[in-house]
Amino acid sequence: MELVKLTPLEFRKIAKVVYEKTGIHLPETKLTLLSNRLRKRVRALKLENFKAYYNLLKDSKRCEEELPHFLSAVTTNETYFFRNEALWKFFRETWLPEVVARKKKNRSVSIRVWSAASSSGEEAFTAAICLRESLPDFSRWDVQIIASDISQDVLDRARLGRFTEYSVARLPKKYMTKWFDREEDAYVIKRELCKMVSFRFHNLRDPFPNANFDLVFLRNVLMYFDTTMKVRVLTNVSNALVPGGRLVVGDVDPIRNCPTLSAAMTLEYRGPNVYQKPAFDRTLAATAPKG
Ligand SMILES: C[S@@+](CC[C@H](N)C(=O)[O-])C[C@H]1O[C@@H](n2cnc3c(N)ncnc32)[C@H](O)[C@@H]1O
Incomplete structure:
Protein backbone atom coordinates (compact mmCIF):
# COMPACT_ATOMS: atom_id res chain seq x y z
CA MET A 1 0.00 0.00 0.00
CA GLU A 2 1.28 3.47 -0.89
CA LEU A 3 2.01 5.61 2.16
CA VAL A 4 1.15 9.14 1.18
CA LYS A 5 0.93 11.55 4.09
CA LEU A 6 -0.39 11.68 7.62
CA THR A 7 -4.00 12.84 7.72
CA PRO A 8 -4.50 16.03 9.78
CA LEU A 9 -5.99 13.89 12.58
CA GLU A 10 -3.06 11.43 12.53
CA PHE A 11 -0.68 14.38 12.51
CA ARG A 12 -2.31 15.91 15.60
CA PRO A 27 2.71 23.14 14.21
CA GLU A 28 0.45 21.78 11.45
CA THR A 29 2.79 23.30 8.83
CA LYS A 30 5.16 20.41 9.67
CA LEU A 31 2.72 17.76 8.44
CA THR A 32 4.72 16.92 5.31
CA LEU A 33 8.02 16.94 7.19
CA LEU A 34 6.71 14.59 9.89
CA SER A 35 5.12 12.33 7.25
CA ASN A 36 8.43 12.05 5.40
CA ARG A 37 10.37 11.26 8.55
CA LEU A 38 7.96 8.68 9.92
CA ARG A 39 7.37 6.98 6.57
CA LYS A 40 10.83 5.42 6.93
CA ARG A 41 9.89 3.98 10.33
CA VAL A 42 6.55 2.63 9.09
CA ARG A 43 8.40 0.87 6.26
CA ALA A 44 11.24 -0.39 8.48
CA LEU A 45 8.68 -1.95 10.82
CA LYS A 46 6.68 -3.33 7.87
CA LEU A 47 3.51 -1.68 9.14
CA GLU A 48 0.53 -1.00 6.92
CA ASN A 49 0.06 2.69 7.58
CA PHE A 50 0.60 5.64 9.94
CA LYS A 51 -2.41 4.58 12.01
CA ALA A 52 -0.66 1.28 12.84
CA TYR A 53 2.47 3.25 13.76
CA TYR A 54 0.45 5.48 16.10
CA ASN A 55 -1.09 2.39 17.74
CA LEU A 56 2.41 1.02 18.29
CA LEU A 57 3.47 4.27 19.97
CA LYS A 58 0.49 4.04 22.31
CA ASP A 59 1.33 0.43 23.27
CA SER A 60 3.78 0.93 26.14
CA LYS A 61 5.62 -2.36 25.59
CA ARG A 62 6.16 -1.98 21.83
CA CYS A 63 6.83 1.74 22.19
CA GLU A 64 9.78 1.12 24.49
CA GLU A 65 11.68 -0.56 21.65
CA GLU A 66 10.64 1.97 19.04
CA LEU A 67 11.22 5.08 21.16
CA PRO A 68 14.93 5.65 20.31
CA HIS A 69 14.11 5.42 16.59
CA PHE A 70 11.09 7.69 17.02
CA LEU A 71 13.15 10.32 18.88
CA SER A 72 15.87 10.22 16.24
CA ALA A 73 13.26 10.52 13.47
CA VAL A 74 11.45 13.55 14.91
CA THR A 75 14.48 15.66 15.83
CA THR A 76 16.39 18.11 13.61
CA ASN A 77 20.13 17.74 14.12
CA GLU A 78 21.76 20.47 12.00
CA THR A 79 25.13 21.50 13.47
CA TYR A 80 28.73 22.27 12.49
CA PHE A 81 32.09 23.21 13.97
CA PHE A 82 32.56 26.85 15.06
CA ARG A 83 28.87 27.67 14.59
CA ASN A 84 28.58 31.40 15.35
CA GLU A 85 32.21 32.53 15.41
CA ALA A 86 31.40 35.50 17.73
CA LEU A 87 30.40 33.09 20.51
CA TRP A 88 33.63 31.14 20.21
CA LYS A 89 35.57 34.40 20.38
CA PHE A 90 33.66 35.12 23.59
CA PHE A 91 34.47 31.60 24.82
CA ARG A 92 38.23 31.98 24.25
CA GLU A 93 38.77 35.64 25.01
CA THR A 94 36.25 36.47 27.73
CA TRP A 95 34.90 33.37 29.44
CA LEU A 96 38.10 31.37 29.59
CA PRO A 97 40.27 34.07 31.28
CA GLU A 98 37.42 34.76 33.71
CA VAL A 99 36.92 31.14 34.65
CA VAL A 100 40.66 30.63 35.06
CA ALA A 101 40.81 33.63 37.43
CA ARG A 102 37.79 32.37 39.42
CA LYS A 103 39.20 28.85 39.68
CA LYS A 104 42.59 30.10 40.81
CA LYS A 105 40.91 32.17 43.50
CA ASN A 106 38.98 29.08 44.67
CA ARG A 107 42.07 26.85 44.31
CA SER A 108 40.20 24.58 41.94
CA VAL A 109 41.51 22.95 38.77
CA SER A 110 38.24 21.54 37.46
CA ILE A 111 36.41 22.97 34.47
CA ARG A 112 33.04 21.47 33.51
CA VAL A 113 31.28 22.28 30.24
CA TRP A 114 27.91 20.92 29.06
CA SER A 115 26.84 20.91 25.45
CA ALA A 116 23.10 20.39 26.04
CA ALA A 117 21.33 19.16 22.86
CA SER A 118 24.72 18.50 21.33
CA SER A 119 23.56 16.70 18.21
CA SER A 120 26.54 14.87 16.64
CA GLY A 121 29.15 16.59 18.82
CA GLU A 122 30.49 19.46 16.72
CA GLU A 123 29.75 22.02 19.47
CA ALA A 124 31.37 19.91 22.19
CA PHE A 125 34.47 19.23 20.06
CA THR A 126 34.70 22.93 19.13
CA ALA A 127 34.82 23.63 22.88
CA ALA A 128 37.50 20.93 23.25
CA ILE A 129 39.63 22.51 20.49
CA CYS A 130 39.28 25.99 22.03
CA LEU A 131 40.24 24.67 25.46
CA ARG A 132 43.26 22.81 24.08
CA GLU A 133 44.35 25.90 22.16
CA SER A 134 43.65 28.65 24.69
CA LEU A 135 43.68 27.24 28.23
CA PRO A 136 47.11 28.04 29.68
CA ASP A 137 48.93 24.99 31.15
CA PHE A 138 46.21 22.69 29.83
CA SER A 139 47.71 19.55 31.39
CA ARG A 140 47.34 20.98 34.89
CA TRP A 141 43.56 21.23 34.55
CA ASP A 142 40.87 18.62 35.03
CA VAL A 143 38.62 19.40 32.05
CA GLN A 144 35.39 17.53 31.38
CA ILE A 145 32.97 18.19 28.56
CA ILE A 146 29.61 16.44 28.66
CA ALA A 147 27.54 16.37 25.49
CA SER A 148 23.95 15.16 25.59
CA ASP A 149 21.01 14.68 23.28
CA ILE A 150 17.78 12.67 22.96
CA SER A 151 18.66 11.21 19.58
CA GLN A 152 20.63 7.96 19.90
CA ASP A 153 21.51 8.20 16.20
CA VAL A 154 23.44 11.44 16.63
CA LEU A 155 25.04 10.26 19.87
CA ASP A 156 26.26 7.08 18.14
CA ARG A 157 27.69 9.18 15.31
CA ALA A 158 29.31 11.62 17.75
CA ARG A 159 31.11 8.81 19.58
CA LEU A 160 32.76 7.75 16.32
CA GLY A 161 34.30 11.23 15.95
CA ARG A 162 33.92 11.12 12.16
CA PHE A 163 32.73 14.26 10.43
CA THR A 164 31.59 15.35 6.99
CA GLU A 165 32.92 18.07 4.73
CA TYR A 166 29.85 20.18 5.60
CA SER A 167 30.53 19.84 9.31
CA VAL A 168 34.12 21.07 9.16
CA ALA A 169 33.65 23.74 6.47
CA ARG A 170 34.10 26.63 8.95
CA LEU A 171 36.91 25.07 10.90
CA PRO A 172 40.10 27.17 10.69
CA LYS A 173 42.63 25.33 8.50
CA LYS A 174 45.32 25.26 11.19
CA TYR A 175 42.96 23.34 13.51
CA MET A 176 42.00 20.95 10.74
CA THR A 177 45.62 19.96 10.21
CA LYS A 178 46.35 19.74 13.90
CA TRP A 179 43.27 18.01 15.29
CA PHE A 180 41.91 15.83 12.46
CA ASP A 181 43.06 12.89 10.35
CA ARG A 182 41.78 12.87 6.80
CA GLU A 183 40.26 9.58 5.68
CA GLU A 184 38.69 8.93 2.33
CA ASP A 185 35.12 9.52 3.46
CA ALA A 186 35.54 11.48 6.69
CA TYR A 187 37.46 13.96 8.84
CA VAL A 188 38.36 11.97 11.95
CA ILE A 189 38.97 13.82 15.18
CA LYS A 190 42.16 12.92 17.08
CA ARG A 191 41.86 10.54 20.01
CA GLU A 192 43.26 13.20 22.35
CA LEU A 193 40.21 15.39 21.74
CA CYS A 194 37.79 12.45 21.71
CA LYS A 195 38.86 11.61 25.26
CA MET A 196 37.82 15.07 26.49
CA VAL A 197 34.13 14.61 25.65
CA SER A 198 31.63 12.11 27.05
CA PHE A 199 28.35 11.65 25.26
CA ARG A 200 25.17 10.62 26.98
CA PHE A 201 21.44 10.45 26.53
CA HIS A 202 19.60 13.25 28.30
CA ASN A 203 16.15 14.75 27.82
CA LEU A 204 16.12 18.47 28.58
CA ARG A 205 12.70 18.01 30.20
CA ASP A 206 14.55 16.39 33.09
CA PRO A 207 17.06 17.82 35.58
CA PHE A 208 20.68 16.82 34.89
CA PRO A 209 21.78 14.65 37.84
CA ASN A 210 24.68 15.87 40.03
CA ALA A 211 25.41 18.77 37.72
CA ASN A 212 28.02 21.43 38.50
CA PHE A 213 28.79 23.07 35.16
CA ASP A 214 30.85 26.21 34.70
CA LEU A 215 29.36 26.71 31.25
CA VAL A 216 26.33 25.34 29.44
CA PHE A 217 25.73 25.65 25.72
CA LEU A 218 22.00 25.53 24.94
CA ARG A 219 21.98 26.59 21.32
CA ASN A 220 19.52 26.09 18.49
CA VAL A 221 17.12 23.91 20.44
CA LEU A 222 14.82 26.21 22.48
CA MET A 223 13.12 27.29 19.25
CA TYR A 224 11.51 23.83 18.96
CA PHE A 225 9.77 24.18 22.33
CA ASP A 226 6.67 26.08 23.47
CA THR A 227 6.94 28.60 26.32
CA THR A 228 6.00 26.07 29.04
CA MET A 229 8.77 23.72 27.91
CA LYS A 230 11.25 26.60 27.48
CA VAL A 231 10.68 27.67 31.09
CA ARG A 232 11.12 24.05 32.25
CA VAL A 233 14.34 23.60 30.25
CA LEU A 234 15.79 26.93 31.38
CA THR A 235 15.03 26.04 35.00
CA ASN A 236 16.79 22.67 34.63
CA VAL A 237 19.77 24.25 32.91
CA SER A 238 20.05 27.11 35.43
CA ASN A 239 20.05 24.54 38.25
CA ALA A 240 22.88 22.68 36.53
CA LEU A 241 25.21 25.73 36.74
CA VAL A 242 27.61 26.49 39.58
CA PRO A 243 27.26 29.98 41.10
CA GLY A 244 28.95 32.33 38.62
CA GLY A 245 28.46 29.76 35.81
CA ARG A 246 27.40 30.93 32.36
CA LEU A 247 24.68 29.91 29.93
CA VAL A 248 25.18 30.47 26.21
CA VAL A 249 22.05 30.43 24.04
CA GLY A 250 21.56 30.39 20.27
CA ASP A 251 22.12 32.90 17.51
CA VAL A 252 18.73 34.57 17.85
CA ASP A 253 18.44 34.93 21.62
CA PRO A 254 15.20 33.10 22.50
CA ILE A 255 15.09 34.61 26.00
CA ARG A 256 15.33 38.31 25.22
CA ASN A 257 12.89 37.81 22.36
CA CYS A 258 10.21 36.48 24.73
CA PRO A 259 8.95 38.68 27.61
CA THR A 260 7.52 35.64 29.51
CA LEU A 261 10.93 33.98 29.45
CA SER A 262 12.84 37.14 30.37
CA ALA A 263 10.49 37.55 33.35
CA ALA A 264 10.95 33.91 34.45
CA MET A 265 14.72 33.95 33.95
CA THR A 266 16.73 33.63 37.15
CA LEU A 267 20.08 34.20 35.40
CA GLU A 268 21.54 37.64 34.72
CA TYR A 269 21.98 38.91 31.17
CA ARG A 270 25.71 39.41 30.51
CA GLY A 271 25.82 40.28 26.81
CA PRO A 272 24.58 38.94 23.48
CA ASN A 273 23.43 35.32 24.00
CA VAL A 274 25.15 35.02 27.38
CA TYR A 275 23.61 34.69 30.87
CA GLN A 276 25.18 34.16 34.27
CA LYS A 277 24.07 32.52 37.48
CA PRO A 278 24.59 35.01 40.32
CA ALA A 279 27.84 34.26 42.13
CA PHE A 280 26.01 34.22 45.46
CA ASP A 281 22.42 33.75 46.58
CA ARG A 282 20.88 37.26 46.71
CA THR A 283 17.88 36.05 48.73
CA LEU A 284 20.15 34.76 51.46
CA ALA A 285 22.35 37.84 51.25
CA ALA A 286 19.31 40.11 51.64
CA THR A 287 18.09 38.26 54.74
CA ALA A 288 21.49 37.56 56.29
CA PRO A 289 21.98 39.23 59.68
CA LYS A 290 24.28 42.25 59.48
CA GLY A 291 27.51 42.68 61.46
C1 LIG B 1 19.65 21.83 15.74
S1 LIG B 1 20.44 20.74 16.84
C2 LIG B 1 21.52 21.85 17.73
C3 LIG B 1 22.91 21.30 17.88
C4 LIG B 1 23.91 22.24 18.53
N1 LIG B 1 23.50 22.62 19.86
C5 LIG B 1 24.16 23.47 17.68
O1 LIG B 1 23.71 24.55 18.05
O2 LIG B 1 24.81 23.35 16.63
C6 LIG B 1 19.12 20.47 18.03
C7 LIG B 1 19.32 19.20 18.86
O3 LIG B 1 18.41 19.24 19.97
C8 LIG B 1 18.06 17.91 20.28
N2 LIG B 1 16.85 17.91 21.12
C9 LIG B 1 15.58 18.21 20.75
N3 LIG B 1 14.75 18.08 21.80
C10 LIG B 1 15.51 17.69 22.85
C11 LIG B 1 15.23 17.39 24.22
N4 LIG B 1 13.98 17.45 24.71
N5 LIG B 1 16.25 17.03 25.02
C12 LIG B 1 17.52 16.94 24.53
N6 LIG B 1 17.85 17.22 23.25
C13 LIG B 1 16.85 17.59 22.42
C14 LIG B 1 17.88 17.26 18.91
O4 LIG B 1 17.96 15.86 18.95
C15 LIG B 1 19.01 17.92 18.10
O5 LIG B 1 20.15 17.10 18.00
Whole structure:
Protein backbone atom coordinates (compact mmCIF):
# COMPACT_ATOMS: atom_id res chain seq x y z
CA MET A 1 0.00 0.00 0.00
CA GLU A 2 1.28 3.47 -0.89
CA LEU A 3 2.01 5.61 2.16
CA VAL A 4 1.15 9.14 1.18
CA LYS A 5 0.93 11.55 4.09
CA LEU A 6 -0.39 11.68 7.62
CA THR A 7 -4.00 12.84 7.72
CA PRO A 8 -4.50 16.03 9.78
CA LEU A 9 -5.99 13.89 12.58
CA GLU A 10 -3.06 11.43 12.53
CA PHE A 11 -0.68 14.38 12.51
CA ARG A 12 -2.31 15.91 15.60
CA LYS A 13 -2.23 12.59 17.46
CA ILE A 14 1.42 11.88 16.67
CA ALA A 15 2.46 15.52 17.28
CA LYS A 16 0.94 15.09 20.76
CA VAL A 17 3.18 12.05 21.36
CA VAL A 18 6.19 14.04 20.10
CA TYR A 19 5.35 16.80 22.59
CA GLU A 20 4.86 14.36 25.48
CA LYS A 21 8.18 12.62 24.85
CA THR A 22 10.40 15.56 23.85
CA GLY A 23 8.68 18.90 24.51
CA ILE A 24 9.02 19.65 20.79
CA HIS A 25 6.01 21.57 19.51
CA LEU A 26 5.12 20.71 15.91
CA PRO A 27 2.71 23.14 14.21
CA GLU A 28 0.45 21.78 11.45
CA THR A 29 2.79 23.30 8.83
CA LYS A 30 5.16 20.41 9.67
CA LEU A 31 2.72 17.76 8.44
CA THR A 32 4.72 16.92 5.31
CA LEU A 33 8.02 16.94 7.19
CA LEU A 34 6.71 14.59 9.89
CA SER A 35 5.12 12.33 7.25
CA ASN A 36 8.43 12.05 5.40
CA ARG A 37 10.37 11.26 8.55
CA LEU A 38 7.96 8.68 9.92
CA ARG A 39 7.37 6.98 6.57
CA LYS A 40 10.83 5.42 6.93
CA ARG A 41 9.89 3.98 10.33
CA VAL A 42 6.55 2.63 9.09
CA ARG A 43 8.40 0.87 6.26
CA ALA A 44 11.24 -0.39 8.48
CA LEU A 45 8.68 -1.95 10.82
CA LYS A 46 6.68 -3.33 7.87
CA LEU A 47 3.51 -1.68 9.14
CA GLU A 48 0.53 -1.00 6.92
CA ASN A 49 0.06 2.69 7.58
CA PHE A 50 0.60 5.64 9.94
CA LYS A 51 -2.41 4.58 12.01
CA ALA A 52 -0.66 1.28 12.84
CA TYR A 53 2.47 3.25 13.76
CA TYR A 54 0.45 5.48 16.10
CA ASN A 55 -1.09 2.39 17.74
CA LEU A 56 2.41 1.02 18.29
CA LEU A 57 3.47 4.27 19.97
CA LYS A 58 0.49 4.04 22.31
CA ASP A 59 1.33 0.43 23.27
CA SER A 60 3.78 0.93 26.14
CA LYS A 61 5.62 -2.36 25.59
CA ARG A 62 6.16 -1.98 21.83
CA CYS A 63 6.83 1.74 22.19
CA GLU A 64 9.78 1.12 24.49
CA GLU A 65 11.68 -0.56 21.65
CA GLU A 66 10.64 1.97 19.04
CA LEU A 67 11.22 5.08 21.16
CA PRO A 68 14.93 5.65 20.31
CA HIS A 69 14.11 5.42 16.59
CA PHE A 70 11.09 7.69 17.02
CA LEU A 71 13.15 10.32 18.88
CA SER A 72 15.87 10.22 16.24
CA ALA A 73 13.26 10.52 13.47
CA VAL A 74 11.45 13.55 14.91
CA THR A 75 14.48 15.66 15.83
CA THR A 76 16.39 18.11 13.61
CA ASN A 77 20.13 17.74 14.12
CA GLU A 78 21.76 20.47 12.00
CA THR A 79 25.13 21.50 13.47
CA TYR A 80 28.73 22.27 12.49
CA PHE A 81 32.09 23.21 13.97
CA PHE A 82 32.56 26.85 15.06
CA ARG A 83 28.87 27.67 14.59
CA ASN A 84 28.58 31.40 15.35
CA GLU A 85 32.21 32.53 15.41
CA ALA A 86 31.40 35.50 17.73
CA LEU A 87 30.40 33.09 20.51
CA TRP A 88 33.63 31.14 20.21
CA LYS A 89 35.57 34.40 20.38
CA PHE A 90 33.66 35.12 23.59
CA PHE A 91 34.47 31.60 24.82
CA ARG A 92 38.23 31.98 24.25
CA GLU A 93 38.77 35.64 25.01
CA THR A 94 36.25 36.47 27.73
CA TRP A 95 34.90 33.37 29.44
CA LEU A 96 38.10 31.37 29.59
CA PRO A 97 40.27 34.07 31.28
CA GLU A 98 37.42 34.76 33.71
CA VAL A 99 36.92 31.14 34.65
CA VAL A 100 40.66 30.63 35.06
CA ALA A 101 40.81 33.63 37.43
CA ARG A 102 37.79 32.37 39.42
CA LYS A 103 39.20 28.85 39.68
CA LYS A 104 42.59 30.10 40.81
CA LYS A 105 40.91 32.17 43.50
CA ASN A 106 38.98 29.08 44.67
CA ARG A 107 42.07 26.85 44.31
CA SER A 108 40.20 24.58 41.94
CA VAL A 109 41.51 22.95 38.77
CA SER A 110 38.24 21.54 37.46
CA ILE A 111 36.41 22.97 34.47
CA ARG A 112 33.04 21.47 33.51
CA VAL A 113 31.28 22.28 30.24
CA TRP A 114 27.91 20.92 29.06
CA SER A 115 26.84 20.91 25.45
CA ALA A 116 23.10 20.39 26.04
CA ALA A 117 21.33 19.16 22.86
CA SER A 118 24.72 18.50 21.33
CA SER A 119 23.56 16.70 18.21
CA SER A 120 26.54 14.87 16.64
CA GLY A 121 29.15 16.59 18.82
CA GLU A 122 30.49 19.46 16.72
CA GLU A 123 29.75 22.02 19.47
CA ALA A 124 31.37 19.91 22.19
CA PHE A 125 34.47 19.23 20.06
CA THR A 126 34.70 22.93 19.13
CA ALA A 127 34.82 23.63 22.88
CA ALA A 128 37.50 20.93 23.25
CA ILE A 129 39.63 22.51 20.49
CA CYS A 130 39.28 25.99 22.03
CA LEU A 131 40.24 24.67 25.46
CA ARG A 132 43.26 22.81 24.08
CA GLU A 133 44.35 25.90 22.16
CA SER A 134 43.65 28.65 24.69
CA LEU A 135 43.68 27.24 28.23
CA PRO A 136 47.11 28.04 29.68
CA ASP A 137 48.93 24.99 31.15
CA PHE A 138 46.21 22.69 29.83
CA SER A 139 47.71 19.55 31.39
CA ARG A 140 47.34 20.98 34.89
CA TRP A 141 43.56 21.23 34.55
CA ASP A 142 40.87 18.62 35.03
CA VAL A 143 38.62 19.40 32.05
CA GLN A 144 35.39 17.53 31.38
CA ILE A 145 32.97 18.19 28.56
CA ILE A 146 29.61 16.44 28.66
CA ALA A 147 27.54 16.37 25.49
CA SER A 148 23.95 15.16 25.59
CA ASP A 149 21.01 14.68 23.28
CA ILE A 150 17.78 12.67 22.96
CA SER A 151 18.66 11.21 19.58
CA GLN A 152 20.63 7.96 19.90
CA ASP A 153 21.51 8.20 16.20
CA VAL A 154 23.44 11.44 16.63
CA LEU A 155 25.04 10.26 19.87
CA ASP A 156 26.26 7.08 18.14
CA ARG A 157 27.69 9.18 15.31
CA ALA A 158 29.31 11.62 17.75
CA ARG A 159 31.11 8.81 19.58
CA LEU A 160 32.76 7.75 16.32
CA GLY A 161 34.30 11.23 15.95
CA ARG A 162 33.92 11.12 12.16
CA PHE A 163 32.73 14.26 10.43
CA THR A 164 31.59 15.35 6.99
CA GLU A 165 32.92 18.07 4.73
CA TYR A 166 29.85 20.18 5.60
CA SER A 167 30.53 19.84 9.31
CA VAL A 168 34.12 21.07 9.16
CA ALA A 169 33.65 23.74 6.47
CA ARG A 170 34.10 26.63 8.95
CA LEU A 171 36.91 25.07 10.90
CA PRO A 172 40.10 27.17 10.69
CA LYS A 173 42.63 25.33 8.50
CA LYS A 174 45.32 25.26 11.19
CA TYR A 175 42.96 23.34 13.51
CA MET A 176 42.00 20.95 10.74
CA THR A 177 45.62 19.96 10.21
CA LYS A 178 46.35 19.74 13.90
CA TRP A 179 43.27 18.01 15.29
CA PHE A 180 41.91 15.83 12.46
CA ASP A 181 43.06 12.89 10.35
CA ARG A 182 41.78 12.87 6.80
CA GLU A 183 40.26 9.58 5.68
CA GLU A 184 38.69 8.93 2.33
CA ASP A 185 35.12 9.52 3.46
CA ALA A 186 35.54 11.48 6.69
CA TYR A 187 37.46 13.96 8.84
CA VAL A 188 38.36 11.97 11.95
CA ILE A 189 38.97 13.82 15.18
CA LYS A 190 42.16 12.92 17.08
CA ARG A 191 41.86 10.54 20.01
CA GLU A 192 43.26 13.20 22.35
CA LEU A 193 40.21 15.39 21.74
CA CYS A 194 37.79 12.45 21.71
CA LYS A 195 38.86 11.61 25.26
CA MET A 196 37.82 15.07 26.49
CA VAL A 197 34.13 14.61 25.65
CA SER A 198 31.63 12.11 27.05
CA PHE A 199 28.35 11.65 25.26
CA ARG A 200 25.17 10.62 26.98
CA PHE A 201 21.44 10.45 26.53
CA HIS A 202 19.60 13.25 28.30
CA ASN A 203 16.15 14.75 27.82
CA LEU A 204 16.12 18.47 28.58
CA ARG A 205 12.70 18.01 30.20
CA ASP A 206 14.55 16.39 33.09
CA PRO A 207 17.06 17.82 35.58
CA PHE A 208 20.68 16.82 34.89
CA PRO A 209 21.78 14.65 37.84
CA ASN A 210 24.68 15.87 40.03
CA ALA A 211 25.41 18.77 37.72
CA ASN A 212 28.02 21.43 38.50
CA PHE A 213 28.79 23.07 35.16
CA ASP A 214 30.85 26.21 34.70
CA LEU A 215 29.36 26.71 31.25
CA VAL A 216 26.33 25.34 29.44
CA PHE A 217 25.73 25.65 25.72
CA LEU A 218 22.00 25.53 24.94
CA ARG A 219 21.98 26.59 21.32
CA ASN A 220 19.52 26.09 18.49
CA VAL A 221 17.12 23.91 20.44
CA LEU A 222 14.82 26.21 22.48
CA MET A 223 13.12 27.29 19.25
CA TYR A 224 11.51 23.83 18.96
CA PHE A 225 9.77 24.18 22.33
CA ASP A 226 6.67 26.08 23.47
CA THR A 227 6.94 28.60 26.32
CA THR A 228 6.00 26.07 29.04
CA MET A 229 8.77 23.72 27.91
CA LYS A 230 11.25 26.60 27.48
CA VAL A 231 10.68 27.67 31.09
CA ARG A 232 11.12 24.05 32.25
CA VAL A 233 14.34 23.60 30.25
CA LEU A 234 15.79 26.93 31.38
CA THR A 235 15.03 26.04 35.00
CA ASN A 236 16.79 22.67 34.63
CA VAL A 237 19.77 24.25 32.91
CA SER A 238 20.05 27.11 35.43
CA ASN A 239 20.05 24.54 38.25
CA ALA A 240 22.88 22.68 36.53
CA LEU A 241 25.21 25.73 36.74
CA VAL A 242 27.61 26.49 39.58
CA PRO A 243 27.26 29.98 41.10
CA GLY A 244 28.95 32.33 38.62
CA GLY A 245 28.46 29.76 35.81
CA ARG A 246 27.40 30.93 32.36
CA LEU A 247 24.68 29.91 29.93
CA VAL A 248 25.18 30.47 26.21
CA VAL A 249 22.05 30.43 24.04
CA GLY A 250 21.56 30.39 20.27
CA ASP A 251 22.12 32.90 17.51
CA VAL A 252 18.73 34.57 17.85
CA ASP A 253 18.44 34.93 21.62
CA PRO A 254 15.20 33.10 22.50
CA ILE A 255 15.09 34.61 26.00
CA ARG A 256 15.33 38.31 25.22
CA ASN A 257 12.89 37.81 22.36
CA CYS A 258 10.21 36.48 24.73
CA PRO A 259 8.95 38.68 27.61
CA THR A 260 7.52 35.64 29.51
CA LEU A 261 10.93 33.98 29.45
CA SER A 262 12.84 37.14 30.37
CA ALA A 263 10.49 37.55 33.35
CA ALA A 264 10.95 33.91 34.45
CA MET A 265 14.72 33.95 33.95
CA THR A 266 16.73 33.63 37.15
CA LEU A 267 20.08 34.20 35.40
CA GLU A 268 21.54 37.64 34.72
CA TYR A 269 21.98 38.91 31.17
CA ARG A 270 25.71 39.41 30.51
CA GLY A 271 25.82 40.28 26.81
CA PRO A 272 24.58 38.94 23.48
CA ASN A 273 23.43 35.32 24.00
CA VAL A 274 25.15 35.02 27.38
CA TYR A 275 23.61 34.69 30.87
CA GLN A 276 25.18 34.16 34.27
CA LYS A 277 24.07 32.52 37.48
CA PRO A 278 24.59 35.01 40.32
CA ALA A 279 27.84 34.26 42.13
CA PHE A 280 26.01 34.22 45.46
CA ASP A 281 22.42 33.75 46.58
CA ARG A 282 20.88 37.26 46.71
CA THR A 283 17.88 36.05 48.73
CA LEU A 284 20.15 34.76 51.46
CA ALA A 285 22.35 37.84 51.25
CA ALA A 286 19.31 40.11 51.64
CA THR A 287 18.09 38.26 54.74
CA ALA A 288 21.49 37.56 56.29
CA PRO A 289 21.98 39.23 59.68
CA LYS A 290 24.28 42.25 59.48
CA GLY A 291 27.51 42.68 61.46
C1 LIG B 1 19.65 21.83 15.74
S1 LIG B 1 20.44 20.74 16.84
C2 LIG B 1 21.52 21.85 17.73
C3 LIG B 1 22.91 21.30 17.88
C4 LIG B 1 23.91 22.24 18.53
N1 LIG B 1 23.50 22.62 19.86
C5 LIG B 1 24.16 23.47 17.68
O1 LIG B 1 23.71 24.55 18.05
O2 LIG B 1 24.81 23.35 16.63
C6 LIG B 1 19.12 20.47 18.03
C7 LIG B 1 19.32 19.20 18.86
O3 LIG B 1 18.41 19.24 19.97
C8 LIG B 1 18.06 17.91 20.28
N2 LIG B 1 16.85 17.91 21.12
C9 LIG B 1 15.58 18.21 20.75
N3 LIG B 1 14.75 18.08 21.80
C10 LIG B 1 15.51 17.69 22.85
C11 LIG B 1 15.23 17.39 24.22
N4 LIG B 1 13.98 17.45 24.71
N5 LIG B 1 16.25 17.03 25.02
C12 LIG B 1 17.52 16.94 24.53
N6 LIG B 1 17.85 17.22 23.25
C13 LIG B 1 16.85 17.59 22.42
C14 LIG B 1 17.88 17.26 18.91
O4 LIG B 1 17.96 15.86 18.95
C15 LIG B 1 19.01 17.92 18.10
O5 LIG B 1 20.15 17.10 18.00
